[in-house]
Amino acid sequence: MPLVDIHLLAGAFDAEEKKEMITKVTDTMVAIEGEAMRGVTWVRIIDVPSGQWGIGGKALTTEDIKALQAGG
Amino acid sequence: MPLVDIHLLAGAFDAEEKKEMITKVTDTMVAIEGEAMRGVTWVRIIDVPSGQWGIGGKALTTEDIKALQAGG
Amino acid sequence: MPLVDIHLLAGAFDAEEKKEMITKVTDTMVAIEGEAMRGVTWVRIIDVPSGQWGIGGKALTTEDIKALQAGG
Amino acid sequence: MPLVDIHLLAGAFDAEEKKEMITKVTDTMVAIEGEAMRGVTWVRIIDVPSGQWGIGGKALTTEDIKALQAGG
Amino acid sequence: MPLVDIHLLAGAFDAEEKKEMITKVTDTMVAIEGEAMRGVTWVRIIDVPSGQWGIGGKALTTEDIKALQAGG
Amino acid sequence: MPLVDIHLLAGAFDAEEKKEMITKVTDTMVAIEGEAMRGVTWVRIIDVPSGQWGIGGKALTTEDIKALQAGG
Numbered sequence: 504m505p506l507v508d509i510h511l512l513a514g515a516f517d518a519e520e521k522k523e524m525i526t527k528v529t530d531t532m533v534a535i536e537g538e539a540m541r542g543v544t545w546v547r548i549i550d551v552p553s554g555q556w557g558i559g560g561k562a563l564t565t566e567d568i569k570a571l572q573a574g575g
Numbered sequence: 576m577p578l579v580d581i582h583l584l585a586g587a588f589d590a591e592e593k594k595e596m597i598t599k600v601t602d603t604m605v606a607i608e609g610e611a612m613r614g615v616t617w618v619r620i621i622d623v624p625s626g627q628w629g630i631g632g633k634a635l636t637t638e639d640i641k642a643l644q645a646g647g
Numbered sequence: 648m649p650l651v652d653i654h655l656l657a658g659a660f661d662a663e664e665k666k667e668m669i670t671k672v673t674d675t676m677v678a679i680e681g682e683a684m685r686g687v688t689w690v691r692i693i694d695v696p697s698g699q700w701g702i703g704g705k706a707l708t709t710e711d712i713k714a715l716q717a718g719g
Numbered sequence: 720m721p722l723v724d725i726h727l728l729a730g731a732f733d734a735e736e737k738k739e740m741i742t743k744v745t746d747t748m749v750a751i752e753g754e755a756m757r758g759v760t761w762v763r764i765i766d767v768p769s770g771q772w773g774i775g776g777k778a779l780t781t782e783d784i785k786a787l788q789a790g791g
Numbered sequence: 792m793p794l795v796d797i798h799l800l801a802g803a804f805d806a807e808e809k810k811e812m813i814t815k816v817t818d819t820m821v822a823i824e825g826e827a828m829r830g831v832t833w834v835r836i837i838d839v840p841s842g843q844w845g846i847g848g849k850a851l852t853t854e855d856i857k858a859l860q861a862g863g
Numbered sequence: 864m865p866l867v868d869i870h871l872l873a874g875a876f877d878a879e880e881k882k883e884m885i886t887k888v889t890d891t892m893v894a895i896e897g898e899a900m901r902g903v904t905w906v907r908i909i910d911v912p913s914g915q916w917g918i919g920g921k922a923l924t925t926e927d928i929k930a931l932q933a934g935g
Contacts, residue, residue: 632889
């Protein structure tokens with residue numbers, strides 16, 4: 504306790520960014536809950552395949568995310 | 576809000592059927608919650624590998640599902 | 648198989664609407680997967696407490712959803 | 720996309736701390752993924768009742784967490 | 792690692808049975824994975840409210856489960 | 864009902880061990896809930912990719928688990 508699950512569209516972020524999410528989200532949680540909780544703070548990355556995450560009925564692709572990040 | 580997660584045995588349905596699930600389940604939800612909610616209605620497909628979904632202790636394979644669909 | 652989890656903000660929908668979601672989402676799934684799958688099609692409603700669902704860092708309340716449904 | 724689920728033992732954190740988790744974890748994610756993603760970044764708090772979260776077979780209570788935070 | 796989530800219909804099992812599930816499922820997992828993994832084996836109980844778990848479109852109540860357990 | 868999800872780091876256990884987890888966790892659950900519940904007891908294995916399961920901010924690899932099992 505706690506457990507944090509970060510769900511991402513597969514391919515939208517690379518291994519380095521995923522690692523950074525694990526490290527920084529852990530630090531953010533520990534800053535609130537107390538340093539003594541670090542060892543029992545679990546943060547996981549869950550991938551959802553491209554085309555299997557729908558918003559408003561439209562299935563997102565990795566390309567859609569890249570366009571959105573670029574300011575689209 | 577809302578978020579709908581559809582868990583399927585991998586290989587039991589093809590990309591076209593998955594896309595149809597996202598579209599039609601979104602439409603079904605929006606018909607109940609109101610059209611104004613469409614943009615924040617997320618529907619995702621989560622795959623569980625063949626052999627990793629047990630019913631009554633027996634691990635289903637994609638072939639079991641195909642047989643069940645065929646009326647078995 | 649399949650399993651469908653519908654996540655809602657608690658209080659945004661009443662018992663009748665939740666029941667309708669279970670019935671109609673089941674029917675939608677069965678229409679795609681085949682009638683033989685009805686008995687193993689599970690649809691669940693998962694409640695998330697008001698104030699615990701954040702979008703863009705802002706925690707939604709049941710009132711926000713009601714306003715959104717009203718066309719806000 | 721993305722969706723972040725923060726699972727907590729009910730009673731271990733108050734409403735203010737939960738709100739802070741939503742705000743700060745959102746900011747941490749947006750700092751990595753890009754500001755353009757803020758509107759589609761969802762962060763939720765999921766409560767697990769006291770006594771229903773087991774570590775090594777021992778069910779944690781809210782008091783166990785308080786003791787752990789205090790340096791126990 | 793590992794994490795085991797046991798989803799139950801609320802009211803179908805009492806606190807003693809839930810505690811037994813946490814203890815015995817942990818023991819079952821540790822017997823397979825090795826005793827050294829006990830401390831990082833988490834087992835949780837997740838409650839789903841009565842009336843919010845549909846099978847074949849019919850929402851189960853706690854009474855349905857009691858009848859099923861009785862051999863119904 | 865019930866549904867049990869066993870989350871594992873991908874690669875830490877082989878197909879035979881996963882099958883054993885499904886069989887034995889089902890038996891453990893049925894011993895508590897009653898034999899009549901076997902047919903509606905679902906047990907699934909969910910894989911999390913190596914490097915995507917963080918404990919205390921450190922992303923576990925399959926090798927870490929093997930070392931831990933060996934008594935490390």
